Amino acid sequence: xDGANASGKRYTGTVTIQASRLCRVAxxxxxxxxxxxxxxLALRSSDEQWLLVVDGMERPSVPPGEILLVLSxxxxxxxxxxxxxxxxxxERLTLPRDFRSQDAGVIADWVQRFGRLHQERTSLRRLxxxxxxxxxxxxxxxxxxxxxxxxxxxxxxxxxxDGLTGIPNRRRFEEQFDYLWGRSAGEGTSIALIxxxxxxxxxxxxxxxxxxxxxxxxxxxxxLESLVVGEDDLVARYGGEEFVVLxxxxxxxRAAEMAEKLRVGIRDLAIKHPDHPAGVVTISLGVSCDxxxxxxxxxxxxxxxxxxxxxxxxxxxxxxxxxxxxxxxxVD
Numbered sequence: 001x002d003g004a005n006a007s008g009k010r011y012t013g014t015v016t017i018q019a020s021r022l023c024r025v026a027x028x029x030x031x032x033x034x035x036x037x038x039x040x041l042a043l044r045s046s047d048e049q050w051l052l053v054v055d056g057m058e059r060p061s062v063p064p065g066e067i068l069l070v071l072s073x074x075x076x077x078x079x080x081x082x083x084x085x086x087x088x089x090x091e092r093l094t095l096p097r098d099f100r101s102q103d104a105g106v107i108a109d110w111v112q113r114f115g116r117l118h119q120e121r122t123s124l125r126r127l128x129x130x131x132x133x134x135x136x137x138x139x140x141x142x143x144x145x146x147x148x149x150x151x152x153x154x155x156x157x158x159x160x161x162d163g164l165t166g167i168p169n170r171r172r173f174e175e176q177f178d179y180l181w182g183r184s185a186g187e188g189t190s191i192a193l194i195x196x197x198x199x200x201x202x203x204x205x206x207x208x209x210x211x212x213x214x215x216x217x218x219x220x221x222x223x224l225e226s227l228v229v230g231e232d233d234l235v236a237r238y239g240g241e242e243f244v245v246l247x248x249x250x251x252x253x254r255a256a257e258m259a260e261k262l263r264v265g266i267r268d269l270a271i272k273h274p275d276h277p278a279g280v281v282t283i284s285l286g287v288s289c290d291x292x293x294x295x296x297x298x299x300x301x302x303x304x305x306x307x308x309x310x311x312x313x314x315x316x317x318x319x320x321x322x323x324x325x326x327x328x329x330x331v332d
Contacts, residue, residue: 023066023068023114024067025069026070026071027071028072029073030073031095031097033101034071034099034104036102036104037103039104040104059080059082068089069090069091069092069111072092072095073094073097093107093110093186095107096186103295106295107182107186110182113178114182160175164214164217164237165221165237166221167225167237168234168237170236170239173244180248181298181301184248184249185292189248190289190291191247191290191291191292192254192255193244193245193246194244194245194247194285194320195302196224196242196262196285197283197284198217198282198283199276199283199317200317201216201241203273203276207274208274217241220281221237223265223269224266227261228245230248233248245262252289255289259322260320262283263285263319263320266283267280267281283318284312284317285319286304286311287305287308288302288304288305308322308323
């Protein structure tokens with residue numbers, strides 16, 4: 001139901017994932033363009049039946065187990081004072097001041113992915129709980145329930161962790177990148193992505209064997225993870241000898257500083273590499289850094305980092321390159 005708040009602004013209400021009642025989305029904005037967002041979400045609900053528009057004038061009541069996602073303007077706190085309390089919601093995405101109707105689809109996609117991700121996690125948690133309760137009820141073996149909970153927790157961790165290095169895997173990176181890209185576009189904050197590759201890694205495997213190659217990957221992973229400490233930052237194994245570093249709210253100066261820190265940190269490990277001109281393991285890095293817009297492409301952003309990585313390879317390795325990207329020949 002639509003209505004007006006005390007300041008006379010219009011709002012579009014609260015959207016609820018109805019099927020499992022897990023996530024409520026409050027759209028708090030006086031801009032005309034947000035009506036298109038509400039309509040876009042309502043249109044999708046006709047197919048999936050997971051959205052319901054309800055009165056959002058007052059502070060939404062969120063039952064236990066549910067979460068609240070707030071989509072609002074930067075000045076929305078004046079009209080809806082309750083959102084000043086961060087404990088009132090699970091996540092907040094700030095809409096740009098010039099939000100247009102054609103931007104509705106991009107935001108709706110982000111809301112949909114956010115809700116589904118939470119739904120999947122909650123469904124898994126409920127399934128685990130039911131197994132635990134059954135064990136307690138049927139046998140009274142509380143210890144067995146504890147062991148099952150621990151085992152399932154480890155299973156969840158394994159699904160987003162690389163088996164060899166123990167750091168997050170590509171799946172976990174893609175989840176975090178997708179989430180932070182949408183958040184950055186909404187808040188107007190910068191994001192940086194550093195794609196790294198171990199130089200002459202195939203030669204290392206050929207000369208020292210795969211066991212030494214695996215040990216090299218593990219040491220490099222541990223070092224990279226130790227150097228990236230931001231709460232929302234992430235280091236993940238991207239594949240093979242490639243790693244990816246995701247930096248939230250990071251400008252070009254900090255991105256450049258971090259790239260150099262990672263490069264030097266790996267070189268200082270002094271991992272022996274008999275078939276490398278430097279005699280030790282080094283890495284090359286490609287750095288993308290920008291403030292996403294609602295119409296920019298996360299795929300292009302990642303591709304730019306990949307292009308810059310191969311520019312660093314072509315420039316002699318053991319270095320980093322940061323945009324703009326220039327097409328280069330692929331170097332093995």
